Amino acid sequence: MRTEGKEDVIDAPVDTVRVRARVEVPINVPGLGRRPSTMVSFHGLHDSREHIAVLLPGWEKRSDPLVRVHSECLTGDVFGSQRCDCGPQLHEALAICSHEGGIILYLRQEGRGIGLYNKFDAYLLQDQGLDTFEANAVLNFGHDLRDYRVAAEMLRALDIPEIRLLSNNPEKGAQLRAHGVAITEVVTTGTFVNENNHAYLTAKRERAGHALEV
Numbered sequence: 001m002r003t004e005g006k007e008d009v010i011d012a013p014v015d016t017v018r019v020r021a022r023v024e025v026p027i028n029v030p031g032l033g034r035r036p037s038t039m040v041s042f043h044g045l046h047d048s049r050e051h052i053a054v055l056l057p058g059w060e061k062r063s064d065p066l067v068r069v070h071s072e073c074l075t076g077d078v079f080g081s082q083r084c085d086c087g088p089q090l091h092e093a094l095a096i097c098s099h100e101g102g103i104i105l106y107l108r109q110e111g112r113g114i115g116l117y118n119k120f121d122a123y124l125l126q127d128q129g130l131d132t133f134e135a136n137a138v139l140n141f142g143h144d145l146r147d148y149r150v151a152a153e154m155l156r157a158l159d160i161p162e163i164r165l166l167s168n169n170p171e172k173g174a175q176l177r178a179h180g181v182a183i184t185e186v187v188t189t190g191t192f193v194n195e196n197n198h199a200y201l202t203a204k205r206e207r208a209g210h211a212l213e214v
Contacts, residue, residue: 016044017153027054029094042157045150049108053154056094058101064184066102068093068166069151069176071109074116083123085201088192093166102166103158105151112136113145131203148172152179168210 020041029035040053059065070093076086093104111119118139125135133143148171155163162182165173168189177183193201204210 017046017157018043019157027094029098030091032095032098035094035098040154040158042154045153047147047150049150051105051107051150051154053158054104054106056097056102056104059097059103061101062164064162064164064182065160066097066100066166066187067155067160067163068097068102068104069107069148069172070104071107071112071146074110075119082194082196085192089189092190092192096166103160103163105154107146107148107150109146112143113147114139114141131199133203144171146171148175149179152176152181155181170210 020043023039023041025037025039026034027037036057038055040055042051042053045051068090070090071086073081073084073086073090075081076084077090080087090104093102096102097104110116111122114122114136118141121139122132122135125138126132130138136143151172152175155161161180162184163176164185164187165176165183166187166189167173168191173183173186191201201210
């Protein structure tokens, strides 16, 4: 069980997670074109969801590879939604990891863990003047339900005990450390502001401590 305090070390479970398959998948990186990647699936993840790791060549050259833990955002990642910064963050991570080698852990935790339909419900409340955290509260959700234990499980299955974390979210680092991942450096992401996501990014900075210059 996790003890009080976000960075307390929890009791380490007996790992049953292992790599299920490694598949070579050429991908298109915005601005860079075609790049090779290896996509990895897993057996035994504790939440039984289909999370994947995307390995970009060169990641193995360091004992602490650069890792982006990215939560799925269908609207931003696929459709280029301007209501968030998820798509630009993913594209940035792909570009950086393509240049220097790195890993993207793509977690199926849509809407900070509340799911796609509930995210749409939260959008409707935001359109009435609530911020993203207030909207979640009205829907009886915590402000962020994501559990990064699964990311730690994936890293252990890949035999990666320490990383450089590409993130502006302090909770990611806290949870990963609590689950036994050593973080040698935190590399902040860019800030991707537009007229539709300014209030959203401001709420993330002021309410959740994200390292953003809005």
